[in-house]
Amino acid sequence: MKHGRPNRRQLLQMGAAVGGSLLAGQKALALETDPRKLGQPLGPYGERSSFEKAVRWTRESKTPETGSSFTPLHDSVGILTPSSLHYERHHSGIPTIDPAKHRLVVHGLVDRPLSLSMAEIRRLPSLTRILVLECGGNSGGEWGATTGTDVQRSYGLVSGSEWTGVPLSLLLAEAGVQPRASWVIAEGADACRMMRSIPLAKAMENSLLAYGQNGEAMRPAQGYPLRLINPGWEGNTNVKWLHSLKLTDQPYMARDETSKYSDLMPDGKARIFTYAMEAKSVITFPSGGQTLPTRGLYELTGLAWSGRGRIERVEVTTNGGRTWVKAELQEPRLPIALTRFRLAWRFDGQDTIIASRAIDETGYVQPTRAALIAVRGTNSNYHYNGIKFWNVRADGRVTNVEG
Numbered sequence: 001m002k003h004g005r006p007n008r009r010q011l012l013q014m015g016a017a018v019g020g021s022l023l024a025g026q027k028a029l030a031l032e033t034d035p036r037k038l039g040q041p042l043g044p045y046g047e048r049s050s051f052e053k054a055v056r057w058t059r060e061s062k063t064p065e066t067g068s069s070f071t072p073l074h075d076s077v078g079i080l081t082p083s084s085l086h087y088e089r090h091h092s093g094i095p096t097i098d099p100a101k102h103r104l105v106v107h108g109l110v111d112r113p114l115s116l117s118m119a120e121i122r123r124l125p126s127l128t129r130i131l132v133l134e135c136g137g138n139s140g141g142e143w144g145a146t147t148g149t150d151v152q153r154s155y156g157l158v159s160g161s162e163w164t165g166v167p168l169s170l171l172l173a174e175a176g177v178q179p180r181a182s183w184v185i186a187e188g189a190d191a192c193r194m195m196r197s198i199p200l201a202k203a204m205e206n207s208l209l210a211y212g213q214n215g216e217a218m219r220p221a222q223g224y225p226l227r228l229i230n231p232g233w234e235g236n237t238n239v240k241w242l243h244s245l246k247l248t249d250q251p252y253m254a255r256d257e258t259s260k261y262s263d264l265m266p267d268g269k270a271r272i273f274t275y276a277m278e279a280k281s282v283i284t285f286p287s288g289g290q291t292l293p294t295r296g297l298y299e300l301t302g303l304a305w306s307g308r309g310r311i312e313r314v315e316v317t318t319n320g321g322r323t324w325v326k327a328e329l330q331e332p333r334l335p336i337a338l339t340r341f342r343l344a345w346r347f348d349g350q351d352t353i354i355a356s357r358a359i360d361e362t363g364y365v366q367p368t369r370a371a372l373i374a375v376r377g378t379n380s381n382y383h384y385n386g387i388k389f390w391n392v393r394a395d396g397r398v399t400n401v402e403g
Contacts, residue, residue, distance in 0.1 A: 056085055057152050065093030065191075068135070070156025073284045073303065079330065079338040080130070081159035083214050088221050089135050089157065091256075092191035095241055099225035102189070104209070108247035111176030118225050122211060124166045129208065129231070130337045132305040134158040134277050136234030136261050140381040142369060142388075149400050150289035155282045155388070158305070160338035163229050164212030169204045171245075181247040186228050189243040196237045197251035198230065202275075206231050209242065232307030232336045233275040234382070236261050266377030277307030279366050280385040281314055281341070281358035292347050292396035300327075300345040303338050306360035311339040313359040318345055320353035320389075327356065335361075347392065353401055355389040369402070 054075035061067035069088040071081055081087075099118040106114040138157035168184075177200070184203045188194040198207070208229040211217060218224050223240030230237045236256055251257070251273070263271040281304035286292055300318075304311045310333050315324040330340035341356065357366040369386035389401035 054085065056087070057156065066091055068157060070152050071159045073151050073156055073158075073282070074287055074290065076284065076303070077340075079160050079303070079334075079340050080214065081161060081338075083161065083216070083219050083222065086133075086159040086161060086213075086219075086222060087135065087157045089137075089235060090190075090221075091194060094220050095190050096220070097189060097225060097241060102225050102243065104226060104243060104245065106171055106175045106245045106247075108185070109178040109181035109249065110172075110247050111178060112174070114171065114175050116171075118211065121166055121209065121226065124170060126164055126166050127208070128162060128164040128212070130160065130162045130334050131229065131231050132158060132160050132307075132336060132338050133229075133235050133238060134280075134305070134307070136236055136277075136382040139280075139384040139386075139388075142384045142386060143373070143378045143380055151282060151284050151287040151388075154288070154400070157235070158303075158338075160305075161213050162215065163208060163210040163218075165208045165210035165227075165229065168207040168209055168228070168245075171209065172200075172203060172247075175247075177247055180249050183248045183251050185244075185246040185248055185252050186237075186239040186242060187244040187246070188223075188239045189241040194236075194239055194256065195252060195254040196239055196257055197254065197273075198228075198237060199273075200247070202230060202233070230275070232277060232309075234261065234277060237275060261382060263376065263382055264379035266379065274383060277305075278383065278385045279306035279308070279311070279358045279360040279364050280304065281311075281356045281366060282388045283316070283354055283356050283390060286354070286392055286398045287390055288398055288400045290398045292392065292398070294396070295347050295349045297344065297346050300343045300354065302341055302356050304329075304341055304356070304358040305336075305338050306358065306362075306364070307336060308364065309361040310335040310337075311358055312361050314339070314341040314356055315359075316341075316343050316354065316356050318352055318354050321355065324357070347396070349394055351394045352392050353389050354392055355387050357387050 054072045056069040058069040059067055071085050071087045102118055104116050135157035139155055182200050184198045184200055186196050186198055210227045210229045211225055226242045228239045228242050263274050283302035285301050304314045314327045316327045317324050327341040327343045333339050359365050366387055372386045391399045391401045
């Protein structure tokens with residue numbers, strides 16, 4: 001298995017193969033297009049090509065209002081996820097909210113309680129950030145090695161978007177936070193009134209009241225018309241359909257931060273408020289369920305991210321972990337955002353195991369599954385970030401490997 005940047009000979013060989021394809025393509029083009037036939041008319045909202053089939057996979061649930069849908073990471077390019085393919089996690093369905101009637105209340109331990117309309121929020125100074133958002137339960141099946149066979153089912157509860165909104169610190173300054181306040185209780189307007197306790201320090205540091213996603217209003221499934229974004233923290237804290245922020249002197253110990261979204265440890269105790277998502281990576285091509293059609297040169301690629309900052313390095317093994325080489329990282333590399341990595345790799349028809357590991361700017365190195373379990377056991381469903389191994393078989397088929 002050879003890897004690294006393709007040399008001149010390899011590029012010429014690839015060019016010759018592509019050249020043949022181009023000649024064939026020109027003949028097909030001459031047969032399939034007719035300059036006398038007009039194409040589709042203009043439309044009010046853009047659609048993708050009918051030949052593109054990437055869709056989210058939805059985990060079946062007893063109630064259709066509750067469940068998750070997974071981003072097709074194996075079909076992704078770059079570092080941004082289309083809004084229509086961004087992962088979802090819902091506890092009581094997607095509410096229909098008229099932005100003209102929606103209001104955000106800031107109350108509790110503040111000097112000047114606020115009740116703001118969406119129009120009032122949108123006129124405030126804003127900022128835009130590209131950020132990764134990951135469900136705390138992403139890859140949870142890996143704890144017990146019961147993950148799905150492909151990268152979408154096992155790692156698809158993560159997406160990257162450009163978010164636009166108002167810094168939460170701006171509103172808190174306007175409201176006048178009282179000295180004894182230390183927590184912000186964020187509540188959504190969905191049927192279950194999703195609630196999370198957020199430390200005031202985080203709210204003042206970089207939390208965002210987002211109304212825009214990827215250049216337009218965010219989709220209803222993502223929290224339209226207003227969502228709390230806590231960069232680098234588990235997705236459940238990024239409360240959708242936000243309508244209330246209450247300043248308090250203690251957390252509320254809500255269901256989804258105690259009985260749920262807590263980490264069970266080997267001794268039977270549980271860790272709570274483990275907000276930050278650690279460094280993680282996964283190879284998306286070649287990955288489980290895919291097949292390499294022939295021997296030859298391929299671009300091995302994947303995604304890396306960290307809730308604690310920027311990805312500084314990604315290493316890849318193509319021989320089961322015996323040796324690791326540095327992958328190329330796509331620029332710009334942004335803090336708390338997806339980072340695309342690439343490695344030119346020649347498949348020689350021999351059975352092998354491939355994997356990636358990420359290192360973030362804090363120096364944290366993505367651990368193996370065994371190292372993670374040695375510390376945390378297998379009782380948890382959350383915050384799994386172990387190295388993911390794929391088996392590339394001699395016939396080109398790619399299958400899942402227990403890390």
